[in-house]
Amino acid sequence: MSARNRLSRWLWLANHKDAGAAYLVLAAAMFLVGSSLSLVIRSELFAPGIQVVDPAVYNQLVTLHGLIMIFGGIMAAFVGFANMMLPAMLGAPGLWAKRASGPVFWMLPVAFALLLVTPFIGGAPQTGWTMYPPLIMQTGPALPVFIGAVCLTTVSGFASSANILATIVRCRAPGMAMLRMPLFAWTWVVTAFLIMAVMPVLAGTMLMLGADRFLGTGFFGGPDGSALLYQHLFWTFGHPEVYIMVLPAFGLVSTIIPSFARKRLFGYSSMVYATLSIGLLSFIVWSHHMFTTGQPLAAELFFMFSTMIISVPTGVKVFNWVATMWRGAMTFEAPMLFATAFVVMFMIGGFSGLMSSLAPVDFQYHDTYFVVAHFHYVLVPGSIFSMVAALYYWMPKWTGVMYSEALARIHFWWSMVTINLLFFPMHFLGLAGMPRRIADYTTQFTDFNQVISIAAGAFFAGQLIFVFNMARSLARRGPAAPARPWEGARGLEWTLASPWPRETFATPPRIAPEELAKPD
Amino acid sequence: MSVSAGRWFALAVLAVCAPAHADWQMNLSPGATAMTRQVWDLHTAMLVICALTAGGVVAVMAWSIVRHRKSRGARPADFHESIGIEIAWTVLPFLVLAAIAIPAASTLVTLYDTDNADVTIQVTGHQWLWEYRYPEAGVHFYSRLADSSRAAELGIDGAAPDQLAHYLRDVDKPLVVPVHAKIKLEITSADVIHSWWVPALGGKKDAIPGRVNKKWFRADTVGTYRGQCAELCGRGHAFMPIVVKVVSKADYLAWLQQQGGQGPAAADLPDAPADFDALARRDTLNREQAMTLGKHVYKTLCAACHQRDGAGLDAAGYPALTGSDVATGPIAEHIRQVIYGKNAMPAFGGQLSNAEIAAVVTYERNALGNSVGDQATTADVEGQR
Numbered sequence: 066m067s068a069r070n071r072l073s074r075w076l077w078l079a080n081h082k083d084a085g086a087a088y089l090v091l092a093a094a095m096f097l098v099g100s101s102l103s104l105v106i107r108s109e110l111f112a113p114g115i116q117v118v119d120p121a122v123y124n125q126l127v128t129l130h131g132l133i134m135i136f137g138g139i140m141a142a143f144v145g146f147a148n149m150m151l152p153a154m155l156g157a158p159g160l161w162a163k164r165a166s167g168p169v170f171w172m173l174p175v176a177f178a179l180l181l182v183t184p185f186i187g188g189a190p191q192t193g194w195t196m197y198p199p200l201i202m203q204t205g206p207a208l209p210v211f212i213g214a215v216c217l218t219t220v221s222g223f224a225s226s227a228n229i230l231a232t233i234v235r236c237r238a239p240g241m242a243m244l245r246m247p248l249f250a251w252t253w254v255v256t257a258f259l260i261m262a263v264m265p266v267l268a269g270t271m272l273m274l275g276a277d278r279f280l281g282t283g284f285f286g287g288p289d290g291s292a293l294l295y296q297h298l299f300w301t302f303g304h305p306e307v308y309i310m311v312l313p314a315f316g317l318v319s320t321i322i323p324s325f326a327r328k329r330l331f332g333y334s335s336m337v338y339a340t341l342s343i344g345l346l347s348f349i350v351w352s353h354h355m356f357t358t359g360q361p362l363a364a365e366l367f368f369m370f371s372t373m374i375i376s377v378p379t380g381v382k383v384f385n386w387v388a389t390m391w392r393g394a395m396t397f398e399a400p401m402l403f404a405t406a407f408v409v410m411f412m413i414g415g416f417s418g419l420m421s422s423l424a425p426v427d428f429q430y431h432d433t434y435f436v437v438a439h440f441h442y443v444l445v446p447g448s449i450f451s452m453v454a455a456l457y458y459w460m461p462k463w464t465g466v467m468y469s470e471a472l473a474r475i476h477f478w479w480s481m482v483t484i485n486l487l488f489f490p491m492h493f494l495g496l497a498g499m500p501r502r503i504a505d506y507t508t509q510f511t512d513f514n515q516v517i518s519i520a521a522g523a524f525f526a527g528q529l530i531f532v533f534n535m536a537r538s539l540a541r542r543g544p545a546a547p548a549r550p551w552e553g554a555r556g557l558e559w560t561l562a563s564p565w566p567r568e569t570f571a572t573p574p575r576i577a578p579e580e581l582a583k584p585d
Numbered sequence: 586m587s588v589s590a591g592r593w594f595a596l597a598v599l600a601v602c603a604p605a606h607a608d609w610q611m612n613l614s615p616g617a618t619a620m621t622r623q624v625w626d627l628h629t630a631m632l633v634i635c636a637l638t639a640g641g642v643v644a645v646m647a648w649s650i651v652r653h654r655k656s657r658g659a660r661p662a663d664f665h666e667s668i669g670i671e672i673a674w675t676v677l678p679f680l681v682l683a684a685i686a687i688p689a690a691s692t693l694v695t696l697y698d699t700d701n702a703d704v705t706i707q708v709t710g711h712q713w714l715w716e717y718r719y720p721e722a723g724v725h726f727y728s729r730l731a732d733s734s735r736a737a738e739l740g741i742d743g744a745a746p747d748q749l750a751h752y753l754r755d756v757d758k759p760l761v762v763p764v765h766a767k768i769k770l771e772i773t774s775a776d777v778i779h780s781w782w783v784p785a786l787g788g789k790k791d792a793i794p795g796r797v798n799k800k801w802f803r804a805d806t807v808g809t810y811r812g813q814c815a816e817l818c819g820r821g822h823a824f825m826p827i828v829v830k831v832v833s834k835a836d837y838l839a840w841l842q843q844q845g846g847q848g849p850a851a852a853d854l855p856d857a858p859a860d861f862d863a864l865a866r867r868d869t870l871n872r873e874q875a876m877t878l879g880k881h882v883y884k885t886l887c888a889a890c891h892q893r894d895g896a897g898l899d900a901a902g903y904p905a906l907t908g909s910d911v912a913t914g915p916i917a918e919h920i921r922q923v924i925y926g927k928n929a930m931p932a933f934g935g936q937l938s939n940a941e942i943a944a945v946v947t948y949e950r951n952a953l954g955n956s957v958g959d960q961a962t963t964a965d966v967e968g969q970r
Contacts, residue, residue, distance in 0.1 A: 112746075113746035113747070113752055113753075114737065114738060114740070114745065114746045115738060115739075119820075120820045120821070120822070120823060120824075121819075121820040124817065124819070124820065124822070127817075191817070191819055191820065192817060193817050197777075197778060197817075199776065199777045199778070199794060200777040200778065200817065200818060200819055203777070203819065286794075288795075290795075291795065291796075292778060292793055292794060292795065292796075293793065293796070326653075326661065327655070327661040328661040328662065328663075328665070329665040330665065331664070331665050331666065332665070332666050332667075332671055333665070333666070334666070335666075335671050357780060357788065357789050357790055357791050357815075358791045358793065358798070359772075359790060359791060359793070359796065359798030359799070362693065362694065362697045365693055365697075366690055366693065369686070369689065369690070369693070370686060373682045373686055374679075374682070376678065376682070377675060377678050377679055377682070380674065380675075380678050381671070381674065381675055383642060384642070384674045387642055387645055387646050387649070388667075388670075390646060390649045390650070390653065391645070391649050391653065391662075392649070392653050392659070392661070392662035392664075393649070393653050393659070393661050393662070394653065394654070394655040394659040394660055394661045395649070395650065395653055395654050395655060395659070396654070396655050396656070397650075405646075405650070408646070409643060409646070412639055412642065413639065416635035416636075416638070416639055417635075419631070419635060420628070420631045420632065420635060423627055423628075423631060423685070423689045424689065424693050425623075425624050425627065425689060425692040425693045425696055425788070426624050426627050426628045426631070426689070426788075427788070428624070428696070428787065428788020428789055428790075429613060429624060429628070429784060429788045429789075431788070431789060431815070432780060432789065432815040432816055433815070493609070493610070493611040493612075496610070496611065496612050496613045497609070497610035497611065497612075497614075498610075498614075498784040498812065500782070500813060500814070500815045501817075502817040502822065503813075503822055503823035504822075504823050505738060505753060505823040505824070506753065506823065507746075507751065507752050507753045507754045508746050508747055508749070508752050509609065509610070510609075512609050513609060553661075
């Protein structure tokens with residue numbers, strides 16, 4: 066392949082596998098950057114007193130850690146899995162708009178480069194990822210760069226979701242009816258819809274911040290402005306965003322558990338309806354992030370009740386996964402280990418979320434480490450474990466070789482122990498009264514913080530085993546993988562050879578009923 | 586990994602690390618007010634519901650993981666849906682949630698009722714200190730991080746955090762409030778958003794520029810309670826603690842005076858609430874107990890017709906008690922009328938204890954503008970039954 070062709074291949078990313086790989090590599094890099102930032106945070110929090118970074122820098126690290134992990138890590142990775150797998154799972158040759166992938170993707174590295182430059186051009190906002198005014202207005206010359214970077218990610222997210230949604234709706238092979246397709250595709254239908262609904266809200270809100278700064282408007286400050294208006298707009302984006310970061314994980318786990326239980330997914334239809342209702346409900350719960358802002362009583366009650374209700378469809382999903390395992394014939398290769406851990410630990414995160422839905426109690430939990438524990442349980446052993454499971458699951462298909470199961474087991478157990486030492490004690494700290502986003506704390510909180518910091522380092526180090534295992538596969542070292550390395554795996558992607566060819570399903574496949582997620 | 590397993594891991598590691606501070610806390614504290622105890626009950630109820638549900642799900646899953654393994658010769662079953670069970674596990678959680686939503690809503694309603702406060706304090710958040718103003722008393726001051734904490738943070742003259750009892754939780758001038766009084770805070774900010782939070786006195790409330798948020802608490806124990814700003818407010822966010830000293834009524838009035846403030850009359854601040862149920866069961870009452878219990882009974886039952894001040898309501902035919910023949914005449918007749926009623930007045934003998942009747946009679950003869958001086962005893966009441 067000539068250099069020119071190679072350039073054009075990686076510029077346009079017209080092949081969905083190239084696009085998927087590009088997103089996954091970017092996500093891996095951003096996970097590395099984002100978690101490195103968290104290691105600096107954990108070093109500072111190892112002991113009371115200021116030792117490692119100035120509180121002003123600490124606050125910037127908090128902001129960048131959140132944004133990089135959310136937009137650069139989790140969202141990019143899920144878009145990567147969608148690009149990589151959905152065409153193959155649906156029997157399509159590629160995405161609906163093939164050449165859109167490249168330009169849409171390349172906005173992201175630019176955006177994250179800009180984001181990471183802000184500390185060096187006057188400082189990133191010291192606000193955390195929520196970017197609340199008036200505090201964000203105290204950001205220096207980096208503010209427009211920062212706003213631009215966030216807006217770029219929203220444009221990219223909107224466009225990639227549109228492409229994914231169009232692919233699912235328009236490009237399925239004959240016989241792959243919507244209500245027979247893999248649940249990962251269904252969760253992406255709802256995720257894409259949510260992204261397309263809320264990315265413009267975030268972009269608009271960021272532009273309003275910019276206008277307040279540079280055009281003299283007073284949306285969020287001044288005599289007629291309202292700092293609370295910003296919070297309402299932000300969480301109109303921000304709460305659906307929470308589900309954007311977990312729905313694809315539900316899809317991945319719903320694909321993996323049946324494979325290793327050698328049994329069809331229990332309650333396929335109720336899974337679809339639960340996904341749809343979570344998607345809809347996610348638009349009417351935003352204000353539970355604002356229970357302490359002094360909203361009127363009626364608003365508090367409404368958002369408390371709507372938030373409690375959202376746990377019902379989420380519970381249905383957990384029950385369905387357990388019922389899928391029930392009376393299966395299970396084996397526990399690495400994808401299943403991580404998928405099982407996902408169910409249990411996502412549930413812990415879900416329950417602490419349900420506890421926080423009680424407004425009068427949330428007055429105590431809000432803005433403490435209890436909440437930090439809550440969303441890290443949902444996002445790390447939740448979303449990120451589902452991705453780890455999916456990588457172990459599909460890597461043999463991509464590379465044609467099997468990863469080392471022995472190393473994968475060590476990786477799993479190491480991660481299980483360290484991640485709970487990392488995040489579980491945060492519940493105690495929060496309940497004992499430690500606020501989040503503080504660079505220094507009173508001596509009473511020292512012990513748990515030390516456990517957490519050590520566990521953070523240990524968890525991070527353990528991921529090197531994973532990186533090594535995957536790198537080994539990517540270097541094509543290891544035993545050859547059969548076309549269907551998992552005995553119980555169904556789906557069109559397993560009808561392809563391992564490694565899969567560069568072009569697949571150029572002509573629509575004939576679909577055998579047993580490859581459908583719901584054959585009847 | 587179950588919840589308790591995570592906890593045990595944490596404990597095991599702590600045991601190895603030989604904790605430097607043995608007083609660590611793992612759960613929400615019940616706090617120092619009736620409302621924080623109510624919130625603690627809700628927290629505990631929800632925690633138990635969640636733990637039981639999680640335990641149930643994990644138990645079923647664990648059973649399945651152990652028994653339904655291919656290596657044990659398990660063959661996959663063919664079922665993949667069940668309308669009945671799917672409806673059940675949708676409806677049941679809904680009912681459980683409804684059951685907890687009701688007390689939660691009622692607690693919330695009470696927390697939102699900031700009316701009838703005894704003391705109002707205006708709280709203003711600044712980067713990075715708190716400003717307190719007592720508009721009724723004319724007291725005003727700023728509350729900053731204590732110098733000792735600042736020195737320890739910066740390591741001045743070898744100062745270190747562990748040498749302090751309350752590193753970052755100590756201020757130069759604490760907020761001072763009277764015990765048992767309903768304290769209303771009107772919270773706002775002068776710059777960015779802050780959040781006022783003292784866990785033992787209740788949840789946090791945001792201080793938002795251009796907006797006044799209200800919050801109330803009623804501490805039932807004298808003591809010093811500590812908290813800090815809970816909303817990221819810039820570089821000094823970790824360094825704007827809140828210390829509230831809850832003191833006796835007398836100490837509070839003395840403190841106001843010392844601050845150059847104009848205190849309220851001591852009678853305007855409430856005393857410790859009496860345990861009326863215990864008083865009502867007593868065989869004998871001293872004068873003070875009789876007046877306390879009598880006032881309570883009068884306010885709950887008698888004031889509806891005879892009015893709070895005892896003036897009655899002529900238009901409705903409800904006689905005044907102030908200077909009335911019954912309330913200033915022979916005490917036996919007074920007691921008899923409360924027990925058996927008269928005309929429109931119902932008989933209270935059935936619903937009130939001897940102590941309560943004796944108390945309310947004593948109260949009516951020595952308050953509401955009357956000062957007969959005598960006192961009914963429980964034996965007097967028993968004698969007329």
